[in-house]
Amino acid sequence: MKIAYLFPGQGSQYVGMGRNLYENFNLAKNIFARADDILQTDLSSIIFNGPEERLNQTKICQPAILTVSITAYEVLAAEYGIAPAILAGHSLGEYSGLVAAGALSFEDGLQLVEKRANFMSEASQKHPGRMLAVLGLPLEKIKEICKEVQPVGLVAIANINSPEQIVVSGEIEGIKKFEEYAIKSGVKKLIPLRVSGPFHTVFMESAAKKLNAELERIEIKRAKISLLANSNAKEIREPEEIKNVLFTQMTHPVLWLEIVKEIKKRNIETFLEIGPKKVLTKLLRRIDPNLLATNVEDKESLKRSKEIICV
Incomplete structure (x- = not known):
């Protein structure tokens, strides 16, 4: 069975997300500890305890969602060892997908989304x-x-x-x-939407230019698993393609419907949403009720996913 893994974007955050994984898996504890160390902040405490107003700030929720998504991905991989056929992430989720694909290290991905969030906040203050x-x-x-x-x-x-x-x-x-x-x-x-600016428009041009400078400073590897890009729904793997996609994504619309259609063209009709909430799972059911979709964000949903992927 071929499976697509999907990673959610901003707006899927909530206070307490990821706590169940943290309490049940040592691997999850290690990832949250690494995130706190990398960002030199008590990100875990904000994720688990709030306040909601702080978690909803772009500069907090973007690294928070990536951390929870990668935690769910790593726990899923450790428990079942199933490799996805293809990946896709919705907006911010594209970064989670690239970390999962091995194109970005967790450290670089986390620092990138923190900087991306700051650049977007700065652009939103101007516009x-x-x-x-x-x-x-x-x-x-x-x-x-x-x-x-x-x-x-x-x-x-x-x-x-x-x-x-x-x-x-x-x-x-x-x-x-x-x-x-x-x-x-x-x-x-x-x-x-619970966001703080006019994202995916020309008003993010200054943010995109700053992000591009950061992309030149980090190592981007060839992705081990193909990912479908937000801005054109095309398959990407090579480092230069990834840089271009992350730059373009800032000022262009997310073509999620086209991405789902592209995945279906590959005869993939089973989807796992990896990360907080069920935003993408619900969208999938609206696009095509015949698709098999579920999410993974805690121990219970992890067990439920086994019924889909281990058949």
Whole structure:
């Protein structure tokens, strides 16, 4: 059986994530201790105890999610030894995927996402903005509304998650006007995202340039497992490809729906979401209810995953 491993992005964080793995596996304890040591902060305490407001800060939640995701991945590998056929990560999750693939070391991946988060926060202070999940409006209609609100504020498509869920990102006034137009157009639901800026837009250009300088300083290896890139849904493995993808990702939309379609083309219909919550698992079921999908984030879900992968 061929399996795809998926890694979640920002917004999947919650206070207490990863605690169950920490309490049940020495391997997990070691990874959390390494993260605290690498970042020279008590990241584990913030993850396990909060406060929620601090965990939700971009500079905290990005390394926190990567740490929990890699912990789940390493525990899963140690327990069952099953290698995925392909990997994909949603936005921030792309970094977790690259660590899992051996392209980035855990140390470099953790430090990169911390710096990435800081760069994004700096860019967001210069260009304040919001992100909004749009449910139940066709892609073409969303593009049309983005054009209509442009005189008020720039709004662009940031994630194409499923046929029914598309995320837009942009300036505060533009997003407000977008909400008005979307309601008039019969949108099913609008959900403000728990992020601190207009991510995956041109407003992240300064952040992307700073990140690029950091990418030149670290060692990126050829990935042992192929990963499908956010910005074009194409398979990547080589170091230069990885650098280009991480740079481009900052200012371009996440083509998640296309990534899932690409995985299905490879005759893979079994998916494991590795990390906190079930955001990607739920998206998969909206894309195709026939797909077999579950998540791994604690001891119970780890056992449940065995029913899928050890057959």
